[in-house]
Amino acid sequence: MDPSSDTTTSSPTALRGAMPADLLERDARCPFDPAPGLVARRDGDPVQPLPLANGARAWLVTGFDEARAVLADPRFSNDRIRHPDATQMTAEQAASGAPAVDIPERQDGMFIFMDPPEHTRLRSLLTGQFTVRRMRALESRLREIAVEHIEAMRAAGTSADLVPSYALPLPSLMICELLGVDYADRETFQRNTGVALSSSSSDEEKARAGGELYAFIAGLVAAKRAERTDDLLSGLVHDADPPLTDAQLIDMSLVLLGAGHETTANNLALGMFALLERPEQLAALRADPSLIDGTVEELLRYCSIIQLGVSRVATEDVELGGVTVAAGETVVVGTPETNRDPRHWADPDHLDVHRERAPHLAFGHGIHQCLGQQLARAEMRVGISELVARMPDLRLAVPAEEVPLRNDMLIFGVRALPVAWG
Structure with a gap:
């Protein structure tokens, strides 16, 4: 699960249509680096004006300390109904200050777009399910899934696409088991999620995919109301006090399912791509498996999968990084660049599995920090360590620049990762 808020999901139109393209499109020659336009802003102020394509002005935060301040400050709202976000507006809406048309009139269970106290109440129903202790307890099952898929790849030949063969099934199976979803339904869910998160999808395609997901x-x-089963979703259906409505349950399930497979799958695939591209780092991890925890944190920092970042809206005038953010103005936290802030890390553009661990913003910060971060860490820890140990001759099957990137998606990653062994 991911970074941006509570889980890693965000509105598919957010930070895309109104955003300058040079802040979003990564260079295929440097796929692990932030977009060139974002890198170019590194030497500027940590909080900079950000002109949007719709005519509105926002603020871009590239400094690590300033980003943490925004994400922890209750004066910056994540409620898209009460506080319209300029990155989600058309030019007409930006001129009038009206909320974007694709923001629903109700939020129900979409707690990732709420402020306290609504956010607190709904999130509290889930926090106990994603503790460090519970996620550590899942590692034996995660290891079984990883080994099964590694053995299946080896049995099928000497090459594979690591995305559908390994990186996607590992988190998908796990979140399906946790929520009590039939794994056979995953293809329908993944297909519609992909359409909804793609900037190349038309409004009609997104609406159709959203309708199918909701149904x-x-x-x-x-089905859970009719018959209780031993899973997280059944617990929400039958044990929440006060009871949750169907609309709340549907929204919360959409958030958990979407974030539970989309973000970790991309983190895992992109992380393995980075290691395979840097044989000396992969060799260091293989020689010392105890480096795995630090390696996971370093990959999360280095390979930020959120294309640009997350946005908040000031509810009052706020002093931030030497500027005044006026009430109603939007602030965009540039996650890929804040995780490369040279004021916070030495040699930040270098992947180093020996790096001393320090806080990063891959999972966000504050009350909206990723709910499933411990599950994501466990999946990456197991997924990478098993692959490294059981496939010592694993290598890229194509030149790195030929690996296709997900530049048109809200969640960055690779579309395919051709690998070979033997």
Whole structure:
């Protein structure tokens, strides 16, 4: 699960349509680096004006300390209904200050777009399910899944695409088991999620995909109401006090399912790509498996999968990084660049599995910090360590610059990762 807020999901139109393209499109020659336009802003002030394509002005935060300040400050809102976000507006809406048309009139269970106290109440129903202790307890099952897929790849030949063969099934199977979703339904869910998160999808395609996702989850909630099973979703259906409505349950399930497979799958694939591209780092990890925890944190920092970052809206005038953010103005936290802030890390553009661990913003910060971060860490820890140990001759099957990137998606990653062994 991911970084931006509570889980890693965000509105598919957010930070895309109104955003300058040079802040979003990564260079295929440097796929692990932030977009060139974001890198170019590194030497500027930590909080900079950000003109949007819709005519509105926002603020871009590239400094690590300033980013943490925004994400921890209750004066910056994540409620998209009460406080419209300029990055999600058309030019007409930006001129009038009206909320974007794709923001629903109700939020129900979409706690990632709420402020306290609504956010606190709904999130508290889930926090106990994603503790460090619970996620550590899942590692034996995660290891079984990883080994099964590694053995299947080896049995099938000497090459594979690591995304569908390994990086995607590992988190997908795990979140399906946790929520009580039939794994056979994953393809429908993943296909519609992909359409919804793609900037190349038309409004009609997104609406159709969203409708199918909603109908799928509605059927799942109805089945849990009719018959209790031993899973997280059944617990929400039957144990929440006060009881949750169907709309709340559907929204919360969409958030968990979407974040539970989309973000970790991309973190895992992109992380392995980075290691395979840097044989000396991979060799260091292979020689000393105890480096795995630090390696996971370094990959999360280095390979930020959020294309640009997360946004907040000031509810009052706030002094930030030497500027005044006026009430109603949008602030965009540039996650890829804040995780490369040279004031916070030495040699930040270098991947180093020996780096001393320090806080990063891959999972966000503050009350919206990623709910499933411990699950994501466990999946990456197991997924990478098993692959490194069981496939010592694993290598890229194509030149690095030929690995296709997900530049048109809200969540960055690779579309495919061709690998070979033997």
